[in-house]
Amino acid sequence: MKMKIRKNKNSVLLHILSFLIITFIYPSPSGAELPNNLTSIPGLTASAPALAWNPVANEMQIVVMASTGSLWAASFDSGGTFKNDWVPLPGITVGTAPALVWDDSSSELYMTGRAPDNTIWSSTFNSNGFFNNDWANVSGTTVSSPAAAYVLPTGDVHIAVRASDDSLWTNLYHQPPPLVEPLVTFTFDDANDTDYTLALPLFQSKGIVGVSNIVTDNVGTTGCLTWDQIVALQNAGWEIASHTVSHPDLTQLDAAGITTELSDSKNILISHGLVVKNLAYPFGDYNDLVRSIVPNYYRSARAVYNNGNINFAPLDTTALSAAEYNNTTSLDIYKGYIDQAKSLSAWLIFYAHAIDATDVDRIGQLIDYVLQNNIRIVTKDAALTLYGVPDIP
Numbered sequence: 056m057k058m059k060i061r062k063n064k065n066s067v068l069l070h071i072l073s074f075l076i077i078t079f080i081y082p083s084p085s086g087a088e089l090p091n092n093l094t095s096i097p098g099l100t101a102s103a104p105a106l107a108w109n110p111v112a113n114e115m116q117i118v119v120m121a122s123t124g125s126l127w128a129a130s131f132d133s134g135g136t137f138k139n140d141w142v143p144l145p146g147i148t149v150g151t152a153p154a155l156v157w158d159d160s161s162s163e164l165y166m167t168g169r170a171p172d173n174t175i176w177s178s179t180f181n182s183n184g185f186f187n188n189d190w191a192n193v194s195g196t197t198v199s200s201p202a203a204a205y206v207l208p209t210g211d212v213h214i215a216v217r218a219s220d221d222s223l224w225t226n227l228y229h230q231p232p233p234l235v236e237p238l239v240t241f242t243f244d245d246a247n248d249t250d251y252t253l254a255l256p257l258f259q260s261k262g263i264v265g266v267s268n269i270v271t272d273n274v275g276t277t278g279c280l281t282w283d284q285i286v287a288l289q290n291a292g293w294e295i296a297s298h299t300v301s302h303p304d305l306t307q308l309d310a311a312g313i314t315t316e317l318s319d320s321k322n323i324l325i326s327h328g329l330v331v332k333n334l335a336y337p338f339g340d341y342n343d344l345v346r347s348i349v350p351n352y353y354r355s356a357r358a359v360y361n362n363g364n365i366n367f368a369p370l371d372t373t374a375l376s377a378a379e380y381n382n383t384t385s386l387d388i389y390k391g392y393i394d395q396a397k398s399l400s401a402w403l404i405f406y407a408h409a410i411d412a413t414d415v416d417r418i419g420q421l422i423d424y425v426l427q428n429n430i431r432i433v434t435k436d437a438a439l440t441l442y443g444v445p446d447i448p
């Protein structure tokens with residue numbers, strides 16, 4: 056992610072040349088004279104716009120900065136008619152008009168802008184034109200407003216900027232691995248025995264797998280899973296994850312206490328022949344100290360609702376968001392989450408606790424809805440791999 060700005064005259068000239076070729080020759084139908092058919096666009100007063108063609112949505116995306124410094128997006132349909140469908144883009148207020156370019160490698164529109172503090176920020180629209188609001192800082196220098204162009208065939212985005220002394224600077228920005236599809240994960244917390252007695256047969260009947268988040272102190276107690284049942288879940292393809300030893304509020308513990316809960320639960324699970332990569336926070340609670348210790352033991356940690364029900368790239372791996380499944384919320388609400396994950400190519404994680412026959416019917420309907428929408432149901436660990444999150448030993 057880190058972008059180093061290099062100053063190299065030859066590479067600057069080469070990149071400027073490629074930028075000009077890509078920008079002015081490649082998309083131009085004739086490459087000759089452009090018709091002088093300027094028309095006014097309704098909507099709002101703004102800075103100079105950025106414009107890029109989205110071949111998947113089959114429309115032209117336009118982004119401008121309003122006089123207040125906020126960013127707005129709208130589109131033209133493939134016939135060139137302005138849709139006047141302005142929407143404000145959340146995230147950061149930028150100091151200049153953005154640059155916008157289509158990235159074939161991720162099927163996204165990639166946008167860069169300069170913040171008022173002169174740092175460069177990037178974000179994306181998915182192929183359907185939905186703004187992902189996934190701003191990331193890609194700069195380490197003071198710069199003017201950037202220009203960006205997609206560079207074939209490396210999948211890199213070329214950024215060129217003007218420094219405050221009027222010199223030109225350039226570099227390639229390598230895109231993080233894109234999410235290629237929406238995903239749904241079903242997880243069950245606390246080691247209730249209904250993970251084995253009810254959820255497993257349901258999931259097997261649908262040809263899918265789930266995740267069981269184990270509180271190791273609960274194993275073998277009344278109403279909870281036995282070690283044999285947990286091993287059987289793993290053998291059936293389920294992911295076994297840690298939900299700590301004793302289910303404390305981790306934010307109430309010191310570093311030593313957090314470390315014990317995280318490391319001992321993992322070691323206990325491993326000693327029973329289980330593969331453990333990921334954690335679920337008790338009560339979904341975490342703080343900066345908890346977050347800082349998680350990567351010593353786990354690939355990810357799941358919170359509960361965190362800035363929405365769904366997860367986007369780049370993932371917040373120590374605070375994955377999840378939606379609670381319970382028997383009082385309407386299935387239409389949950390189907391709305393699934394629709395959202397589909398439309399945004401995002402990752403939706405459900406978490407449930409002990410279930411009964413009614414839940415088997417309701418969760419079965421949700422599974423059917425996910426599968427009817429051609430969305431894959433995967434374990435947490437499989438989703439992390441699809442997002443390019445580094446594995447742990």
Ligand SMILES: [Zn+2]
Pocket residue numbers: 244245298302336337338
């Ligand atoms: Zn719990």
